[in-house]
Amino acid sequence: MIHIVYSFKSQLSNILIVFSLLLSLTAHAQIQATGFLAGQLTDDRNAPIGGVIVFTEDGRFSATADSTGHYQITLPIGKFKVVFSHLGYGKIHQTFTISESKVTNGSVRLTRQGNLLDDITVTGSAMPAELRTIASSISILKSTDPEMKQIQTIDDALNFIPGLSVGRSRGLTTTGTHTSVTLRGTGASNRTLILKDGVPINDAYTGGVSEWNSTATGSISRIEVVRGPGSSIYGSNSMGGTINIVTETPTQSPTLGMDVRYGSMNTFQAGAKAGKVLKNGFGIIAFAEYKKTDGYKYMADSLWKDYFQKPAMELLNVNAKISYQINPNSKLEAIMDYHLQKPVSGTTIIYDDKSTTNNYLLRYTGKNSAFNYSATAYYNNNDRTSTALKWNSKENQFNTPYYVSTVPIDIYGFIGKINKNIKNHSVTVGADIRLTRSVSEKSYGAQGSQNFSGNQNFTSFFINDDVAIGSSINLNAGLRYDNWQNVKGKFFDNMTGKDITIDYAKASSNVVSPKIGLVYRATEQIRFRSQYAMGFKAPNIYYLYNSAPLGSSFRLGNPNLKPERMVYSVDLGADFYVNNNLEISATYYASQYKDFNESVLIPASDVPSYFDPAGLPVRQYINIGKVKLTGLETSLRYKLNPHFTLIGSYFYNKSKILEYQSNPSYEGKEMDSNPHHTTSGGLAYDNPKIINVSLWARHTSKSFGDLENSENLVMDPITVVGLKVSKQIGKFAVTANVLNLLDKLYYGSYTSATSYYYAPRRSVNLGLSYSLK
Structure with missing residues (x-):
């Protein structure tokens, strides 16, 4: 009992001591x-x-x-x-x-956490600018993104961008400009401007891009896709949008990589790259890539004759970039680019082609206390030769000469820009000069020859202003003036036994292309944007002056073609970003065109007497009238965890012919090759310690094969699935790609029951790569 009382007193004493200390600390805190x-x-x-x-x-x-x-x-x-x-x-x-x-x-x-809005776009504005300040609908793919891994050609990556469609009717054997790259359902690849390191590479012949197949995929640092007209910055061709392929530059750490792949259809691909910045300010990086494939039977058995040959293709690209950092504020850069394409294709006629392209660029960029400035000079040369041989049924070989053709194309250009920041304005003024020369010479042996040529020149001036209004609003305004001229147009033909020489009259016009856009950032994660713009495309030499058989029809040139005009294009969009985990974007657009250029059937009686269509149906490109396009582009990228990424996009497009001058019965119909719905996406698992796997799918709804909207020329809906697998072993990686995993049989193109191509069936390729980084 005594012990218990003593224990209680002892504990009470300890409690009183602690309580006293707490009172003392509290009093001390107060003072x-x-x-x-x-x-x-x-x-x-x-x-x-x-x-x-x-x-x-x-x-x-x-x-x-x-x-x-x-x-x-x-x-x-x-x-x-x-x-x-x-x-x-x-x-x-x-x-x-x-x-x-x-x-x-x-x-x-504070520095923002990285998300897409922090990226600098070099395409969506006259000068590089943060994506968060630009009103255009823009997608950016980086070399590290899942879409860019293990690609065979550029369009392998672009297939999953909303609003963009790539037509490759015969896979890797599709020749040159026959690969169509279109944005927002504009229907022709020459309505999409393709840039490489900021310089247009659309040719002056058809307006397409011949080196799309051969570009070294390992040289690409990023691809920027700007949907909607870019004529206020870039002028002609950018009606549907602009794609800029940005190649890698030399870095302080050395770059060294190699890649070898082999697969179905005897397809072989090999690439290499190496580069580094040296101590004296010079840097160099070089790329090379070679591709070869034997192709496949691209028609149904009922149409494929025993003597038809499967197409074949060889592609080579060698690219070098040299940079010199003159001082911290100025830099000189030179790029040399060589492309070789050697396709062999045909059915009753075999076309043995060769196309070489040489691109040269010299760019100087700098800044001082008053201005930022850049000057770019470039020269692009493309030489195409073709030898066409007919099938000799008596000797069972292709040895009957049909024709030999050469098509040299030369482009000289200069782009100069000066930028100045004035309070909250970033004002850029510039000049753009582009001089082109195209020649087509086709000899039919003893029958005679047929030649045409012409120059197309552009002189342009532009001004852009990006205005910051407070901390959450940006205004983008731009205006460009273009004067284009088609001059020295000539045609010569002696196929009928008489010399026919035509000197075409000069064609020219002045075009003004405005743009105004507004961005409002409601929070750091949500932004709203709207844009109004106009655009145009000048007619190319081929459609003006070429008159000759082409495939299953006779194509008659039209020297009276007017430039296509985008009367207006309106965008309303929103973007939502949460750190690095979630990106959601949606854009509604409506656009209207006039003087749309389309190939239509015309009566044989309209063909001048000095041409012989040889009983073939006659088609001619004409300015048909007015077309309206409306649509919705949505995309999602969600990082489920550090290893899983979900990517998805949906594109809705609706076209309507409002006015068709030569045939009013077409009014109300849809444009050809324009599906209403396109859904695509992928699920990627990226864990270098274990394995990298990605599954991709793309679904397109039905579309019409002609402007007549013929029910017998409907392209059926199709879903195509692909698989990519790679395993990292030190600095090496073993790769496997499966295209068209479900082995779907579908049309790559379809113009009639006797003239269509099947897209490639399932194909597999295996590879081994090495990277120093």
């Missing part, structure tokens, strides 16, 4: 000296950031920044580790020393 931590929180552009939570690392003291980014916390004197936290900026830790009765400067500049 302890304090100071203040205060400041303003801003972003990389010096714009205030509201809603930032500021707290000490121990969690005892906190405050929240107001709408102007200001905050204040009362703290005891001493050192404190302080955390600044915001959903769009992550967490930043800094240490401050608090002095008695003084205000410690706690102003901090």
Whole structure:
């Protein structure tokens, strides 16, 4: 009992001692000296950031920044580790020393967490700009993205971008400009402008891009796709949109890589790259890629004759880039690009072709206290030769000469820009000069020859202003003036036994292309954008002056073609981003065109007497009238966890012919090759320690094969699935690709019951790659 009472008294004594200490500490805290931590929180552009939570690392003291980014916390004197936290900026830790009765400067500049809006676009604006400030609908693919892994050609990656369609009717054997790349259902590849490192590579002959197949996939750093007209910056061809292929540049760390693949249809592909920045300011990087395939039987057995040959293709691209950093503010860059294509294809006539392209570019960029500036000079040369041989049924071989043709194309260009920041304006003025020469010489042996040639020249000036209005609104305004001229147009034909020479009259016009766009960032994660723009495309030499058999019809040139005009294009879009995990984008667009250029059937009686269509149906490109396109582009990219990424897109497109001058019965019909619905996406698992696997799918709804909307020329809906697998073993990787995994049989193109191509069936390729990085 005594022990219990003593124990109780002892515990009570301890409790009283602890209680006394607590009272003493509390009294001391009440009289302890304090100071203040205060400041303003801003972003990389010096714009205030509201809603930032500021707290000490121990969690005892906190405050929240107001709408102007200001905050204040009362703290005891001493050192404190302080955390600044915001959903769009992550967490930043800094240490401050608090002095008695003084205000410690706690102003901090926060850096946004990386998402797509932080990217710099070099295509969507006259000068490089943050994507968050640009009103255009833009997709950017980087070399590290799942879509860019293990691609055979560029369009393997682009197939999953909303609003973009790539037509490759015979797979890798599709020749040159027969690969169609279209944006927003505009129906022809020459209505999409293709840039390589900022320079147009659409040729002056048909307006297509001959080196689309052969470009070294390992040389690509990123691809920027700008949907909607870009004529206010780039002029002709950019009615549906602009695609810029940006190649790698030399870096301080050495670049070294190799890639070898082999697969179905005896397809072989090999590539290599190497480069580095040297100590004296010079840097060099070079790429080479070779592709070869034997092709396949691309027609049904009932149409494929025993003597038909499967197509074959050889492709080579060698590219070198040299840079010299003159000083911290100026840089000189030279690019040399060589392409070789050697396709052999045909049915009753075999076409043995060869196409070589040489592109040269010299660019100087710099800045001083007043201006940013750049000057780019380039020269592109393309030489195409073709030997056509008819089938000799008596000797069972292709040895009957049909014709030999040569098509040299030369393009000279200069683009100069000066940019100045004036308060909240970023103003760019520039000039763009492009001089082109195209010649086509076709000899039919003893029968005679047929030649045509012409020059197409552009002189252009433009001004763009990107205006920051407060911290959340940006206005993009642009205006471009283009003067285009077709001059020195000539035609010669002696196929009928008489020399026929035509000197075509000069054709020219002046075009003004405006653009205005508005971006509103409601939060750091949500932005809304709208844009109004106009565009145009000048007619190309081929459609003006060429008159000759082509496939199953006779094509009659039309020197009276007018430029196609986009009367208006309106975009309304929204983007939602959460850190690096979720990106959602949607854009509604409506556009109207006039003087749309389309190939239509015309009466044989309209053909001049000095041409002989040889009983073939006659087609001619004419300005048909007005066309309206409306649609919706949506995309999603969601990082489920560090290893899984979900990618999806949906594209809805509706076309309507509003006015068809030569045949009003077409009015109300749809454009050909224009499916209403396209859905695509993929699921990628990326874990270098285990395996990288991605599954891809693309579905397109039905579409019409001609402007007549003939029910017997309907392209059926199709779903195509692909699989990519790779396993990293040190610096090496073993790869496997399966295209058309489900082995679907579908049309790559379909113009009639006796003239259509099947797309490739299932194909597999295996590879081995090495990368120093």
